[in-house]
Amino acid sequence: MHHTHGKAATDVPQPDYFVFNRHNLTEAERIIARYPSGRQQSAVMPLLTLAQKQHDNWLPKAAMDYIADMLGMPPIKVYEVATFYTMYNVRPVGRYHVQLCTTTPCWLRGSDGIAKACEHHLGVRMGETTFDGMFTLSEAECLGACVNAPMMQVSSAAGDAYFEDLTPENVTEVLDGLAAGRSVTPGSQSGRISSEPAGGLTSLKDTKRQAG
Ligand code: FES
Missing domain, CATH: 3.40.30.10 (Glutaredoxin)
Known part of the structure; x- marks a missing residue:
């Protein structure tokens, strides 16, 4: 799931400031508490997800820096995670x-x-x-x-x-x-139920409802 569209965006307007809202701050604390002490950095991925959801589905640099600070890790480590996985957007995306x-x-x-x-x-x-x-x-x-x-x-x-x-x-x-x-x-979108055969059932016909 490594992605192709590169590094933290320097070509888009970046907000100066990011903090979790109250709800997400509580959630972040709950997530961090899942990990043994000294291992808080393991929370970086769910925290990036939270930040992205709070910020129109993309991660400004300020949010990555905020998370780095919260987890006591070098910002570059957070940028590396955020730019490696396709589910994080480091530039604005459409609705x-x-x-x-x-x-x-x-x-x-x-x-x-x-x-x-x-x-x-x-x-x-x-x-x-x-x-x-x-x-x-x-x-x-x-x-x-x-x-x-x-x-x-x-x-x-x-x-x-x-x-x-x-x-x-x-x-x-x-x-x-x-x-x-x-x-x-x-x-x-073809109407089949879960992952039944695309051409209809070939077995268990008596016990299962026919797809479509
Ligand atoms: S190849 Fe696995 S979902 Fe597309």
Whole structure:
């Protein structure tokens, strides 16, 4: 899940200041307390997640410095973590962050076509944000839903949702739904239940409800 869009952003406006709000401060203390004394640095990943959620889904330098200070670690160590994993954004993202999996199983099931459909429909390339600030399109490494490949994760203030069994047609419907503020249903877009065979059940037909 190492990512391609690089280091802490020097080319975007950075706030001078970041602190956890009261709720997240309590949450951070609870997380830090999970680790033995002297091992508080192990909390760096969940704390980065908290900070990102508090700050429009991206991590300004001030937030990384704040967490470094809180955990008594060199800021560079925090930047290294934040820039290594795709789930952290070190630059602003759109209201919906579309993370399209392009690892081998999703690729074999057509992720190239999904990427083209998204780029065409949104009018952006991978790594870019639409002019209206609604969508950022990113490439992601395996998100662990290969059984229903190809798939994408969409992150927003509402949380993270997986959309699976994508086709160029149904992915544009999902994007249109999000843009219009309609409620869209995560999970398989082909209607299969969990990861049942795409062509319908081949066994246990008597004991399980037929998909679709
Ligand atoms: S390869 Fe796409 S979810 Fe695993």
